[in-house]
Amino acid sequence: xxxxxxxxxxxxxxxxxxxxxxxxxxxxxxxxxxxxxxxxxxxxxxxxxxxxxxxxxxxxxxxxxxxxxxxxxxxxxxxxxxxxxxxxxxxxxxxxxxxxxxxxxxxxxxxxxxxxxxxxxxxxxxxxxxxxxxxxxxxxxxxxxxxxxxxxxxxxxxxxxxxxxxxxxxxxxxxxxxxxxxxxxxxxxxxxxxxxxxxxxxxxxxxxxxxxxxxxxxxxxxxxxxxxxxxxxxxxxxxxxxxxxxxxxxxxxxxxxxxxxxxxxxxxxx
Numbered sequence: 001x002x003x004x005x006x007x008x009x010x011x012x013x014x015x016x017x018x019x020x021x022x023x024x025x026x027x028x029x030x031x032x033x034x035x036x037x038x039x040x041x042x043x044x045x046x047x048x049x050x051x052x053x054x055x056x057x058x059x060x061x062x063x064x065x066x067x068x069x070x071x072x073x074x075x076x077x078x079x080x081x082x083x084x085x086x087x088x089x090x091x092x093x094x095x096x097x098x099x100x101x102x103x104x105x106x107x108x109x110x111x112x113x114x115x116x117x118x119x120x121x122x123x124x125x126x127x128x129x130x131x132x133x134x135x136x137x138x139x140x141x142x143x144x145x146x147x148x149x150x151x152x153x154x155x156x157x158x159x160x161x162x163x164x165x166x167x168x169x170x171x172x173x174x175x176x177x178x179x180x181x182x183x184x185x186x187x188x189x190x191x192x193x194x195x196x197x198x199x200x201x202x203x204x205x206x207x208x209x210x211x212x213x214x215x216x217x218x219x220x221x222x223x224x225x226x227x228x229x230x231x232x233x234x235x236x237x238x239x240x241x242x243x244x245x246x247x248x249x250x251x252x253x254x255x256x257x258x259x260x261x262x263x264x265x266x267x268x269x270x
Contacts, residue, residue, distance in 0.1 A: 019078045034245065034252050072090055128214075181193065221243075
């Protein structure tokens, strides 16, 4: 086992870091293949090694690989956090110019674009991506890899917290595993019904319109609340699935292209 670990090189390992509005989302890749992903709170770069999963830590320790030389590919929508990681020499920040999709507008979130690209590459185009994050986004790409458009609303937990913090008497609630009854005789149930049934009805409306435009389209949910949204919606919608790794699938494809370019350049220079 140790002999195998000694064969690893820093160029064979890459780390992806997606900075969201509330958490860091991590993944590591071996030869551009996604090995695992995990989430953390915001941390300082000095804590990077201790944040990595045990299997990757062992590769670094036994393979004598310096973590400071492993490339980190940064995807961020939080400028105050971006500047912290930009100071590391092994960090490369991806931009919309790195995403091979068409019609991307300048203020489109890089995480949103990369998740769309990952969904299309894995499940095929056209595809509709519903991301249940801090902000809930709905985004469609056609068969020609062209962004058609989408929508943004506050995510489920943001809507819940806004009621709790913005009113004197309404409590915070916990998201139920299943869609709650429409008519409730208590305050927590009424909040649950109001937020979840309004959001899911809106999502269904977008899906129905998209399916009229692209009947063959796949529908993929992702993000922190993507799985629970899938529970709320899946009974009535065909060709819909949950996949938490869309963004990192997209990054894996881009890493493959980057490695191919570097290898081709090295070959031509011999």
